[in-house]
Amino acid sequence: MRADHQSARAIVTGSDSGIGRATAVALAAAGHDVAVTWHTDRDGAEETAAEVRSHGSRAVVTHLDVTDIPACGDVIDAMIDELGGLDVFVNNAGIGTHTPFLEMSLEEWNRVFDTDLTGAFVCLQRAARAMVAAGTRGRLIAVTSVHAHQPMVGSSAYDAAKHGLDGLMKNLALELGSLGISAVSVAPGAIATTMSGQTDVDPRQVDRPGIPLGRPGDAREVAALIAFLASPEAAYISGTSVVIDGGMLQMGPQAGNAITAHDWRTV
Template structure:
């Protein structure tokens, strides 16, 4: 709760499924009113909103295409107006590509960058401007990836865009700290979602030999971390990246994706 005893307000982009949905619900459980955004899956967004309301929080639903630049920023402004302010902004919307560097087209490269970096910049800037104007501080949280730290074959555009987003957030921590605004990256590894083809499965029952914990993550585990970063207890965390990957980076993402046996566990 804010000092004025009104619920804090949050926007979670790409919250029609996966990590975004789990994050919206986790924030609602922690007392936030939440704006849920969707690109093509309105039904999924409405399902997320229903879960948010199930926690007694207010939910609004809005379409957001972050590749519509600068119109995506206008959509953020509209959501802030409908919420009555903004305390937490979670930049979760993103896409990937699996095209080898020698084969990727400029159009595909630009689509990834417009989604994962340029659109993120526009939305983050609008969110930050609203927070500065309100004068109450705020939290900017970007969902990046382990691939902002280590590359993977076929991910050149995605890797580069996530590196850029991670660097942008570090700069925001420097420039916005005097306004009481924190900026933090959350870098998931392999998470069991529809994007990974594991939606609906119990992550603890999925075998991933190349990950030290032996399984993919649960979207709710990522959401719990984000909800913590949005809490008063995390007020002094800024300008850094919190990796949530089951130890995957210690193997290297390429090994984590390619190893098919547990032989590496023994000498």
């Protein structure tokens, strides 16, 4: 909530399910009006909007295809106008891939980059321009991945795009900081979402021996982190990547010693 006690305004892309939905709801619970976007699942977006409204916040539902460049930026502008301004922009829309590097087509590479990086650039730029024009001390938050820090076999395009998005956010922190706009990446590990094939699963009941905490994360745990980063208490956090992975990134040497077969080399 802003200091003037008016509702803050947020856009969360890809908020029809998973981390995006949980984030939209967490921001609504914190006093934000929220613009919810969907690409293929309108019903899911409407369900998110209903949860947002259950917290007494306003919800705007809009179709957004971040690969429609640069038209996706016009959609962001329209959502900002409908909200009456923008305080928080969460770039969550993204896709993954599991294609070996030697088999990846240029078409697939471009699709991942258009979604995870180029579309993100356009949307973040429109959000930032609106904040600057309004004199808003805003927050730009990008959902990246642990793979913005460490690679995985079969994810060359995804890894490269997420590395790029993380680098972009660091640059935004430098360029926009003097204007009162912070830029932060949130890097989730294994989270029980549609992308990980664990929809409607209680992550605390899933055994993941390769993660120090022994389980995947809950989308609401990631959302709670994002809501904190959007709060006044996090005003001095900028230019960094906050990892939320149950300790998984620390498993490099441990996993290297534990692996006894070469099957990890293939998808």
